[in-house]
Amino acid sequence: MTAPILALRGVTRSFGPIEVLHGVDFALHPGEVHALIGENGAGKSTAMKILAGYLDPTGGEVLLDGTPIRFAGSDQAEDLGIIMIHQEFNLAEHLAVDQNVFLGRELKRGWLLDHKAMRARTAELLASLECRVDPAEPVRRISVPDKQMVEIAKALSRKARVLIMDEPTAVLTERETEVLFRQIERLRAEGVAILYTSHKLGEVSRIADRVTVLRDGTMVRSDPAAGLTQDDMAAAMVGRELSDLYPAKAAGGAEPVLEVEDLAVPGLVEDVSLTLRRGEVLGIGGLVGSGRTELAEAIVGLRPRSGTVRLKGRELAPERVAEAMRAGLVYLTEDRKGAGLLLEKSLRENLTLPLLETFGWPLIDRRREEAALDKAIADFAIRAPQRGMAVGNLSGGNQQKLLLAKTLLSDPDVIIIDEPTRGIDIGTKQQIYGLIAGLAAEGRSIIVISSEMPELIGLASRVVVMHAGRKAGELAGEAVTEGGIVRLAMGMEQTARDNAA
Amino acid sequence: MSGTASISKNRARGARRPDLRVIGPLVALVALVLIGMALNPNFLSYANITNVLARSAFIGIIAIGMTFVITAGGLDLSVGSMAAFVAGLAILVMNALAGSMAGLPVLLLGIALALLSGLAAGFINGILITRAGIEAFILTLGTMGIYRSLVTWLADGGTLSLGYELRELYRPVYYGGLFGVSWPIIVFALLAVLGEVVMRHTAFGRHCAAIGSNEKVARYSSVAVTRVKLATYVILGLLVGIAVVMYVPRLGSASATTGLLWELEAIAAVIIGGTLLKGGFGRVWGTVVGVLILSLIGNLLNLTDFVSPYLNGAIQGVVIILAVVLQRDTGAAR
Structure with a gap:
């Protein structure tokens, strides 16, 4: 050599x-x-x-x-x-x-x-x-x-x-x-x-x-x-054998919880319809730039949209992200540092930001906030050397866990998670997968958007694939394979499979 | 920034750790007071202290509102002109009504008008910044020119003076007080305490800091970003109105030079107090200390013949620059 x-x-x-x-x-x-x-x-x-x-x-x-x-x-x-x-x-x-x-x-x-x-x-x-x-x-x-x-x-x-x-x-x-x-x-x-x-x-x-x-x-x-x-x-x-990386998939009920019909975001997403059932993990795949993130942001009200979004049968108004949260629909961003966390603020201030009003009005009760942080640190196994440290100094995995804790603080029924494990290590990944399965087992419904095929296949029982702003197709059960997703994501099999399903 | 956040938290948890960056403005204030005492025995006299405080009250009241605007990542350059315009408008209307109504109702109407027009002016700034998406610096630079020009036009280039009777009736609002403390000082103190509580202990204050820190994160966290930003400008406008209500009885007039450079003094006070100019962190008590530092410098130069009072601006400038250098160290220590 x-x-x-x-x-x-x-x-x-x-x-x-x-x-x-x-x-x-x-x-x-x-x-x-x-x-x-x-x-x-x-x-x-x-x-x-x-x-x-x-x-x-x-x-x-x-x-x-x-x-x-x-x-x-x-x-x-x-x-x-x-x-x-x-x-x-x-x-x-x-x-x-x-x-x-x-x-x-x-x-x-x-x-x-x-x-x-x-x-x-x-x-x-x-x-x-x-x-x-x-x-x-x-x-x-x-x-x-x-x-x-x-x-x-x-x-x-x-x-x-x-x-x-x-x-x-x-x-x-x-x-x-x-x-x-x-x-x-x-x-x-x-x-x-x-x-x-x-x-x-x-x-x-x-x-x-x-x-x-x-x-x-x-x-x-x-x-x-x-x-x-x-x-x-x-x-x-x-440092140990990683037994199965992915937990068992939840079956999911029949009752639709989130129904999206003909959703469009001008120039980015066109005519997307999908249904999410109680206790289900639905995957959304597709290339970066295929409109996955924009679709999710439009559903929760972070972007202007046309079409209808119904949560538990009730229609949600567009561009009302706080209302959607109160109704039980939340979104966890893929852009952890740019849109998810205030990097120079403490864990506590980040955790409670979406729901400050519930921690006391007119004055915030610091003790209740600290208690919520204690619970989040325990529930999500967040490892922070100091409680008062800036979130920007946490490792990526711990930031992601804090972001999850923050997103789940409002006790939502439907959670859209965009790139749940981007840039985090395999141990934390496994924890997050376990958490997602646990949420589904509690009867919550989850949409996972991911660029990692194994993640979609390992977590979701159904996968919707986006291509160029449109829904290229939907795969379920045995049909959820890497090859199937890739073909749809590349636009090779426009809607054929969708029609067959 | 992170340093100060974690430190304030440590303090809350009982682990007191003195940090020059946190207590810096307080140290500077104490030093100024000590220098004042050493140079002039009259410095700590009741008359001088109340004089300094009453004069600080106008800028101080405005600076409290400015703290919220800057913390939320905004800026308002128009407050000085806005104050002059609101004062001119109130005087003009009160004079016009004076013939047809009794003094007191006229006065109350004038005060209400000042508060309302301040509120409206703040709303206009806020709505154009948040809805029309105009850069705060540019927009308020524009409205600054507009209000300054409007008051000059209202006064026809000269001075708008309140009628003699009204002036006598109005006088106590500036010169009167409770237990020897004049009204402007009392109002300033109450607003400062209220502002500090709102900033530190309410959802609104926390939302301001979140928006200034990263507006996108705030939006994704279901914070009503537009509404909170608009509210900061409206609050600032209302506080300008309150400052004007306190200010008009002092001279009983308004002119093209009323409130000149107040905006810069208010912004300087906010920055000296440790609020970050780029937003994300603010503290009202710091702003109060900043206001006092600026007016004490002027007062000291007037009381001593050590340095010419004409150098007031130069010394204030040095203090402002030092404060920003300290802030930068805070950032680097992260």
Whole structure:
């Protein structure tokens, strides 16, 4: 095997008195895709930031081409060809795509910017990513998956020797993920060392040559991917055998609880009808951008709509989200940080926000709020180091559990959960799946919107698939398969199955 | 921000931890008082203190409302002009009615008119910002110019003065009081306590902070975002009306220069008090401290010949900048 480009040797890292990495060793070889996996809080991000020069190790050393190095900062690491693609976008929203790609490394002709060359080069990079975004478009106007592609194009535009990718596929559809993988394979063939993290173990098996598993800051195994099954990886991450990831499906009654008829959101959703029965988990699948989220937001009243929505036989007025909540219909957003939680506020303030009036009027009763938080922490197994801490400092999994607690505070009958497990680790995923099944068993009805096929198949007894703003079809029982969902999601089987059902 | 939130919580739970960022404005206020005592023995005299407080009351009452607007992520630049316009309008109407009615009813009508027109002006700002979606800064910059120009036009470029009899009748509202404390101070104190309770202990206050922190999250959490934002501007307008009711009897007149730069003093007081200019966190007691700091600086410069009173604005400016620097540290400490 060739010599590693970049390696960690016995690296430890502490934040204050707490050590979060305990002597981690691993090496990135040219032409190898190295997957780093672990639960949230296992130390993946810290390890990546040390590799990319954002953080210094507390102990141990970073080796570049075999010699110890201490980066002065991420800039120096970038100059040496070590590029990191962050999970959170680092894009200037108001600048154009090409301006972002070359930000800080603008091409010049004399002392003037060479706009033409930058635009052409950006177009080339995007074409290689099969991304059809106009390089002149401001970044704020492009979709989330396109933003991810722009981030990747930005990294590709630098001469990368080491590419570190922090969950690049979290917001990508399967098709986009395939395109990304082809690029990764191309880079691998060119001899770039790639470090890749993902919570999607299927992807890890598919793309990685070597897998390193972190658990609680310790490296528990580092092996060639060929000999590892997904179950092996999950077991190593969690430290125990994950018996069935998905709980048994609830049967669901016959009584319709939520009826949607001919719902339309101008330009986004057209003529969607669906019925949700008591105690049922209904899945909504489809590509990102197929109108799933917009449909859900329109149903609960967060978007203008036409068509009718009936909850327990009573019609709900459009754009009345508070009324819908009082009637027993709530929505849990896919955008945890942008629309779900107030990141700089405490757990208590976030938990009670939708229902403050019920915690005392005119004055809020702080003790009742604290009691509600106690209950939420216990019921949802939220792990927060301090009660008064800002929610933004919680791990993604704990944020998601808090968001669930907040959404369920009003004791709803119908819960629409958009991407219940985006960006959270497998242990927490299992907890959330259990919770969803528990809610259904209590006689509540749940709609789960997800881009993860196994999640839809594992949780839902019926799946509605969206394609280009329309309902492409509906699958039930044995027909709920990955192939069936994909065919509908790609628009290959317009309504045929629907009619047959 | 997160620091202050968790700290205020720690305080509530009994774990007292002094933090300069939280008590900073209070420390500055105490320091100013100590400097004042050292420089001039008259500083703590009853006359001087009541004078400072009564003068602070107008800006203070407005700044309380401004705290809610800014906490909810808004801004209102029009309050100074609005005050001048409301005062001019009330004086004009009272003078017009004076011939046909007895003094007291005229006065009461004038007061009611001031309150109502303040409320209406706030409503206009609020409805245009929330429904028509105009940026608060731009809209209130516009209404600021409109009200200033309207009062100049009403006064025909000069001064609108309240008739002599009405003025005598109205005088006690500014100069009178209870137990030697004048009415403006009493009203300011009551409104400040009320404002602090509303901000910290009611759903409305919490909703303001939630909207200022992230409007989308608030909307997705079933908070009536439009209504709450509108309410902050209406409350501010009403408080401008109350401030005018207290202010008119002081001079008995209004002109093109009435209330000049009040908006900036009110905003400065809010920021010095620790409310975040970008919204998301506000505290009314801080605003009260901010108002007192600003007026004490002016008062001290007048009482001593140490520094020229002409440098008042410069020193206030330094204090404002320092306050913002402190805020930024709060953010970085997250």
